[in-house]
Each structure stands twice: as structure tokens, then as C-alpha cells.
Amino acid sequence: MACSQQEDFCQAITRAFEEQSGLKTSYVRLGAGEVLARLQTNPGEFDVWAGGQAENHLIANDRKHIELYQSPNAAALPKQYNDTTGIWSGFYTDSVAFCSNKTELERKGVKAPTSWNDLLNPALKSAVAMPHPATAGVGYMAMFTVATLNGGDEAKTIKYFQQLNTNVMQYSKSAATGTEQAGRGEVTVAIALDSDCQKANQAGFSDLVTTYPAEGTGFEVGAVSLLAGARNAAGGKKFFDWLLTTDAQNLYAGIPSFAAPTNPEATVGPNVPPQDTVKKVKWDIREAADRREAFTKAFETDIASATQAQ
Known part of the structure; x- marks a missing residue:
């Protein structure tokens, strides 16, 4: 298996x-x-x-x-x-959520994010974790969610993640890595599945809190x-x-x-x-499959490789 x-x-x-x-x-x-x-x-x-x-x-x-x-x-x-x-x-x-460390939020003077734009807050510079869309399905789910909220517009989607890039400390290989990093306080917020955040919370990272983007999230x-x-x-x-x-x-x-x-x-x-009770975007599984290659290639070219070059 x-x-x-x-x-x-x-x-x-x-x-x-x-x-x-x-x-x-x-x-x-x-x-x-x-x-x-x-x-x-x-x-x-x-x-x-x-x-x-x-x-x-x-x-x-x-x-x-x-x-x-x-x-x-x-x-x-x-x-x-x-x-x-x-x-x-x-x-x-399960659903895409924001998994935040309450102590780190307080230290930075910010509230737990409740919208995708909240992740662009300059106070979160190098303090966000996100799974890489090419290796972890949750990373691509985040991309497709933002694309859906932007009417499928690829340029707007890539622009959002280029803006977010400044705040991302690491693009992890595994979806669960970010929740552990948030639990240890290495990052303030992780883009993660709500189930993974809850799992980390119950495993002893009790500072973690789960929130969702009010405009809608992927599942x-x-x-x-x-x-x-x-x-x-x-x-x-x-x-x-x-x-x-x-x-x-x-x-x-x-x-x-x-x-x-x-x-x-x-x-x-x-x-x-x-x-x-989670507000979800309309999730078109066929469209998500059809656009995965183009989105992940654009992410690698326009975002991840730019980070490596810095």
C-alpha cells in the first residue's frame, strides 16, 4: 500500500x-x-x-x-x-485551516488569522509554514483554494503567493511538518489541515489554535x-x-x-x-486535478526558485 x-x-x-x-x-x-x-x-x-x-x-x-x-x-x-x-x-x-501558536501570536501582537490576507501581515515575516504544493497535497489545496476565491485567475493566485513568500519560513515536504513547527514556536502560523492541527494539539502542543478563513477554505x-x-x-x-x-x-x-x-x-x-460548520469554497475535483501541473510548475518557477535565489 x-x-x-x-x-x-x-x-x-x-x-x-x-x-x-x-x-x-x-x-x-x-x-x-x-x-x-x-x-x-x-x-x-x-x-x-x-x-x-x-x-x-x-x-x-x-x-x-x-x-x-x-x-x-x-x-x-x-x-x-x-x-x-x-x-x-x-x-x-477534513479542511484547510490556519494552525497558530497562541504564545507567538501574542508576542508579535497579532490575532489568529481569519482570512487569507491576514497571512500577509508584515508582523508575520518569516513566521509562516506552508507545505510545498508539488510534494504535499495540502500545499496544492491552499493554492487551488486561493485560485477558486479569485475566480480561477492564475495570475492573481501566483501574485498572492509571491506576496506571502516573504512571510514563509519554509516550504516543507510533509503536510504535518508545519503543525509541529508551530507547536514548538518555530513559526507562528502553519497552513495545515484542521485534523493535523488538532492532532498536534492533542499530542502536547497545547498552545495551538485552529482558525479558518472567513471567505472560505478548501477541503x-x-x-x-x-x-x-x-x-x-x-x-x-x-x-x-x-x-x-x-x-x-x-x-x-x-x-x-x-x-x-x-x-x-x-x-x-x-x-x-x-x-x-466550516465555510468551504466550491471544490471542483476535476478542475483541481486538471490545473495541478500548471499551478505547481508556476509555484516552483515563480515562488520557490525565487526564494532559493535570495
Whole structure:
């Protein structure tokens, strides 16, 4: 399995599936961008891909890396959590948020951000963490969110992130890195998933607070797909089926994972950020997939490389 979730989540679901199915199961934890690259260079390495935004699974399908599969258990999920053609099904959901260190906010004399423009505050110079859009799905989610708020305008989107660049201390490889940096006070604010911020808070970084942009934020449907060329397609299908069940999704509360399960009968863990109260932008999964390459290339050329040159 290629697993695009936090390490302890990958460990827990792998162990639980192996125990329940009797199938020897292993995983490699990779960000969504890393999985897409690995599928290009080493097809057939994995049987199934669990985690990562649904738009990345569409990209994998566009590149002929997905074996269409409609699980019989998908019918238990709300329709927005299934691709009608069998490319993917969703097994968790969460939203892009701002994860801030309260002590650092007070030290800088600023409030927790409640809009994307708040991140441009000069008081936050070199004090923001953001995952790199090319390697971590959350980084691209942030880009596509800003693009959506700008009516899809690429130039305005790149201009925003060029302005933000001054305040970014680091573009991290992993989505969860920023929440840990904020927890330690190395940065003041991290652009992160609300579930990752809550996880870090509960892990001991109690100074962290989660806020959302009032104008709207992006969200993910964390997806599972069967991969083309799988050496154990039957096992991959069994894992796919299992991951959509309450048996699997009830595990989230105990891991603990602070993403919300998609199976409406599954147990929602304590302190999971309520997704129905978050103002979300209209998220077009197909458009997000189609524009990923252009946006990430523009980010690398116009923003990240400019930072390296400074």
C-alpha cells in the first residue's frame, strides 16, 4: 500500500487489516505528489493507494495508473464520497485551516488569522509554514483554494503567493511538518489541515489554535484507489472494501485520527473538527486535478526558485 496519511494512521490501518483479513500487508508512507512520481517511475510497486486528495487519484487515472473498481461497500457512503466511474472512493474528509501558536501570536501582537490576507501581515515575516504544493497535497489545496476565491485567475493566485513568500519560513515536504513547527514556536502560523492541527494539539502542543478563513477554505476527500498492474489485485480490492466499512472507520477515533470518517455509521472521535460548520469554497475535483501541473510548475518557477535565489 502507498499510504498518504500520517505515520501512526498508516501503521494502525495496516495492522488492523492484516489482523482481520489474514493477508500480510505493508505500506510506504508518501505524500500525494510523491506517490504520483513513484507511480510514474515504478509502476506495479503498490497494489492500492490509501489517502491523498481525490483530485490526485484522478491525475493517477489520467496517467493510466488506476484500475477501475466499484466496491460493494461504496453504496453506504454519501454520493459526494464516490467517483461514479470507480476511480476512487473517499474514506475521510477534513479542511484547510490556519494552525497558530497562541504564545507567538501574542508576542508579535497579532490575532489568529481569519482570512487569507491576514497571512500577509508584515508582523508575520518569516513566521509562516506552508507545505510545498508539488510534494504535499495540502500545499496544492491552499493554492487551488486561493485560485477558486479569485475566480480561477492564475495570475492573481501566483501574485498572492509571491506576496506571502516573504512571510514563509519554509516550504516543507510533509503536510504535518508545519503543525509541529508551530507547536514548538518555530513559526507562528502553519497552513495545515484542521485534523493535523488538532492532532498536534492533542499530542502536547497545547498552545495551538485552529482558525479558518472567513471567505472560505478548501477541503479534501481522502481517497482510496486500486492501482493498475497490481501484483495482488485481489488483496487490494479486499483492502479497498474494508476501508469503507464501519469496522475500519471506527478505528479513527482510537488511533486517534482527527479527520472525519465518510461512513455515516462510523464513530466520530472526540475533538474531531466539525466539518459541517466550516465555510468551504466550491471544490471542483476535476478542475483541481486538471490545473495541478500548471499551478505547481508556476509555484516552483515563480515562488520557490525565487526564494532559493535570495
